[in-house]
Amino acid sequence: MDVTPLIAFAAILLLVIAVSEPVAVRTRTPFALVLTGVGALMGLVLSGAGQGAPLIRPPPSGLFLELFLPALIFQAALSTEVRRMLEDGVPILILAVLAVVVATALIGLAIAPVAGMPLLACLLLAALVSTTDPSAVIGIFRSINAPARLVRLVEGESLLNDATAIALFGVFLLALGSGADAPDLLSAALSLPIPLIGGTLLGVVAAIALLAALRLTRELPSAQVTLTLAAPFVASLPAEPLGVSGVVSAFAAGAVLNLAGPARVGPDGWELICRVWGVIAHWVGAAIFLLAALMIPTLLTGFGWAEAGVTLLIAAAALLARAVILWGALPALALVGAGVPIPNRFRSALLWGGLRGAMTLALALAVLESPRVPDELAGRIGALATGYVLLTLVLQGGTLRWLVRRLRIDRLSPIDQALAREAVAVALQTAREEVSDEGRARGVDPEVLRREARLLGERERAAVAEADRSEGVSERDRVTLGLIALAGRERDLVIAARRLGRVPPGLHQRLLGECDRLLELTRSAGRAGYRRAYRSGLRGPWALRASWLLHERLRISGPLERVLESRFELLIAQAGLLEELHPFIDGRIRRIHGRRVTALLHALVDRRVQETREALDALRVQLPGYAEETEARWVRRTALEVEEREYRALHEDRLLDQELHDRLLGELERRRGELDRPPRLDLMARKAALLRGMPALSGLPDPEIRRLARRLHLRRMSPGDLLHRRDDPPGRVHLIGSGAVSVSARTGAYKLGPGEMFGHISVLTRSPRRIEVRALTHGTLFRLDEDRLRALMRHCPILREHVLERARKLGVDPESLSPHREGRGLFWRVRAGARADLTRLMNSEKDDGAARSG
The missing domain is CATH 1.10.12 (Lyase 2-enoyl-coa Hydratase; Chain  A, domain 2)
Incomplete structure (x- = not known):
């Protein structure tokens, strides 16, 4: 087999890609449009312009769907901010799933009366043209410093909408091949989540295996890169036999590797992997367009005036469907807090930037290859799809920059302009300081250093004065600018800490994510956004609350162990980094924004440091032994x-x-x-240790302490929590394991600490509660019911005296506490069988629990 023509063809493709990029930059034309034009011209030449046998044949659609697309999706998931994208999961799914479904329905129903094809064929065509290629609009948004969350929405859409379109395409292609008159839309809708969920699970399994292999090759960067090259195909190739989405599988594998890879690979290996995959993605993305464009002359065979009219109708229906999502679904989500508010000018750019590209052409080739579709019908679908792709690339792609200028999206806001001037001033100050230090270290003539430092100082003072005279910037805006600078400085400190080995790779990624959230919310909402950003981090992710529930209800400790270890590491690192922000405020921000802004920023940082340390103290109080071990492991x-x-x-x-x-x-x-391996979080041992340290239970032997620990329910409390409301019906009794509470009674107010209890008087008298209890600190509580409390009091004289003393302080007759007085008072006299009664009660409860679980 002569491989010379194949090698020559590959070399030509690489040369075309290399030349097309500078052409696109200099002509300010979308790169995809340049590649499409060059590819179509090459296809026209290589096909022999209709004379004799063509020099090339259409590449198989599997080349795009099974080779190029998984690699491209994997790299995109590898390089994107997956943690931040998960926060916008709902709007991204709306764009990637609902938008594709709406577009498919509207386009199919709109062209059915005029296309001269069955409804199933119209829906098939609609599915393959409903997937967008927003690369052009992403490039423009990034170049104009558009809101990061808006760019993430478009990136998320581009990553996941291919999977939805391919799933719908497969449903309609199967229905068309089976000879059905109409699609079963309900069955199609119900079956759509199956390939998405199944693909996600397959990708996660593949990524876990890959991470294990990467860990074994930690000192071999070349082997690590080679393993990642195989990852998207290991994840996607088994998808078709399993009936799941290979695109989603490749994305899930890349996302898991993005989250866990830096900690397993190491900084040098991870940087090498990202660089290699960046180059591969550039080649693959360009090759998809070129190879698909080569087939344009073949796909356009038979395209006439009737097809042009249908193509225009497809374009109108597609714009309408996208408008429904942009002006309907996303604003509705924003109203309930699940979406992102998008200005109308950005919506207009997103509407016009919904270009179609190589994926549509690849699916059109799949229709031509399918034996299920008659040749004439397949040729018409391919021609219409190709015509629509060219229309979007030429009309929308060619005018997108003009539209952006008309909408004034490329103009900086006053606060962005002030931020740019401030950045110039800071850069000049840094240059002056570093040049002076470096010059003295290298022995440069002091006179030369003084002269150059004076020139730099003059430029610096002019830049500071210009930043100080920024028009349209209020004091409130100056605080926002200072906070943006602080968030940027914090990000620099995180990067420097990683370079010095002060933080591990996984923690480094989480800290960078927190800094990015600070920057984004501060730019959009100022001081309030800064507070909201760091306080949301202090509250902890949803995974922390979910893992606590698993731990408390089902005694599944694994997820909680991992989340708590991560949270301890994050809070400890943040507490240390925040202390380094004060010199930055006094040094650079004060010179530009003055004393008042400087004082406000110091106060904000001090408050954040205090709240961070309070969050750490809360974890130490709730999990004392575990907290100490986790902090030691971090060190x-x-x-x-x-x-x-x-x-x-x-x-x-x-x-x-x-x-x-x-x-x-x-x-x-x-x-x-x-x-x-995180330290084991043994709830039973911790409960027993807390109970053993309570003075009121000091009379209980160890076996009964352990039995009691198994029957108690642990509850966490935070400052301000209302634990006990006055005049409510009697409930359970609470023992304070750690922390403190305030009690408000009719006789006065007092505090209770570890080892004390509340709620027992109302339980024993079976009367409404007489006190109100609120948490003063973070801590833990144990809940008791009446039977267990009575059993403890029968056996613990210390606890019995504690209850009697508390009753006297509240003005309650101790004799009234017993529902069975019979002249013996509240408590039965201690008798020889008291220990046996307590043991029998504990064992009967244990047997009841075992019977229920059986």
Whole structure:
């Protein structure tokens, strides 16, 4: 087999891609449009312009759907901000799923009366033209510094809408091949989630296996890159036999690797993987357009005036469907807090930027290949789809920049202009300081240094004065500018801490995500957005609340262990980084924005430091032993990172030979593997330890303490929580395990701490509650019912005296506490069988629980 023509063709494609990019930049034309034009021209030449046999044949659609598309989707998931994208999951799913479904329905029903094709064929055509290629509008939004959340929405749409369109395409293609007169839309709608959910699970499984392999090759970057090259295909190829989406599988694998990969690979290996995949994605994306465009002359065979009219109708229906989503579904989501408010000018750009591209052409080739579709009908579908792609690329893609200028999207707001001037002033100040330090270190003539420093200082003062005279910028805006600078400085500190080995890779990614959230919300909502951003991080993610419920209700501790360890690490690192912001405020921000803004920023940072330490203290109070062990593990892991950095530096300086270097790194890897297993969160042991430390229960032996721990329900409390409301019916009794509460009674107010209880008087008298109890600090409570309380009091004289003393303080007759007085008072006298009664009660409850679980 002669492979020379194939190699020559590949070389020509690479040369065309290399030349087309600078042409697109200089002519300010979308790169996809340039590639499409060049590809169509090449296809016309290679097809022999209708003379004799064509020089090329249409590439199989599998080349696009099984080779190019999984690789492209995997790289996009690998490089995007997956954590931030998950926060916008609802609007992204609306754009990626609902928008495709609405577009398919509207386009199919609109062209059915005039297309001269069955309804199923019209819906098939609508499905393959409903997927968008928003690469052009993403590039423009990034170049004009559009809101980051808006860019994420468009990126998320581009990642997931292909899967929806392919799933719908498969449903209609199967129905058309079966000879049905009309599609079963209900069955299609119900079956649509199956390939999406199944593809997600398949991708997650593939990613977990990949992460394990990457961990074994930590010191072999080339092997790690090679493993990731196979990842999208390992995830997507089994999808078709399993009946799930290979596109979603590739995306899920890339997303999981994005979240967990930096911690498993290491900084150098992760940077290499991202660089390699960035180049591959550029080649693959351009090759998709070129190869698909080569088939345009073939696909347009038979395209006439009638097809042109249907194409215009498709375009009108597609714009209408996109408008319904942009002006209907997304604003409705924004009203309930699940969407993002989008200005009308951005909506207009999104509407006009819904270009169609290589994926539509690839699906059109799949129709031509399918034996289920008659040749004449397949040719008509391919011609209409190709015509619509060219229409969007030429008409919409060619005029998108003009529309952006007309909508004034490319103009900076006053606050962005002020931020740019402030950035210039800060850059000049940094240049002056670093040039002076570097010059003295290198022994440059002091007179030359003074002269150049004076020139830089004059430019710096002029820039500061210009930033100070910014028109349309109020003091409130100056605070916002200062907070944006603070968030940027915090991001720089995170990057520097990672470079110095002070934070591990996984924590580094989470800290960068928090900084990005600060920047985004501060730009959109100022001081209130800054507070909202960092306080949402202090409250913890939804996964923390869900894992607490799993732990408390079902005693499943694994998820909570991992989430808590991550949260401890994050709060400890943030508390340290925040202290380094005060010198930055005094040094750079004060010179530009003055003392008043500086004082406000100091107060905001101090408040944030206080709230961060309060969140840490809350975890220490609720989980004292676990918190101590987790903090110790963070210190050890950070020490290992610094130790590894030093060993690598010594090896590069030829002070450590290869054998010793490998042995030291192997030992570090072993110790790191031990630290990767979080400390066990044993609820029973923690309950028993807390109960054993309560003075009121000091009379109970250890076996009964452990039995009691199994029957108690743990509850967490936070400052301000209302734990006990006055005049409510009697409920359960609460023992304070940690923390403090305030009690308001008719006789006065007082505080209770660890080892004390409340609620027992109303339970025993079976009367409405007489006190109101609120939490003063973070802490833990244990809940008791009446029977268990009575059993404890029979056996614990100390607890019995504690209850009697509390009753006297509240003005309650101790004799009235017993529902069975019979002349013996509240408590039965201690008798020889008291211990047996308590043990029998505990065992009967244990047997009842075992019977119910059985």
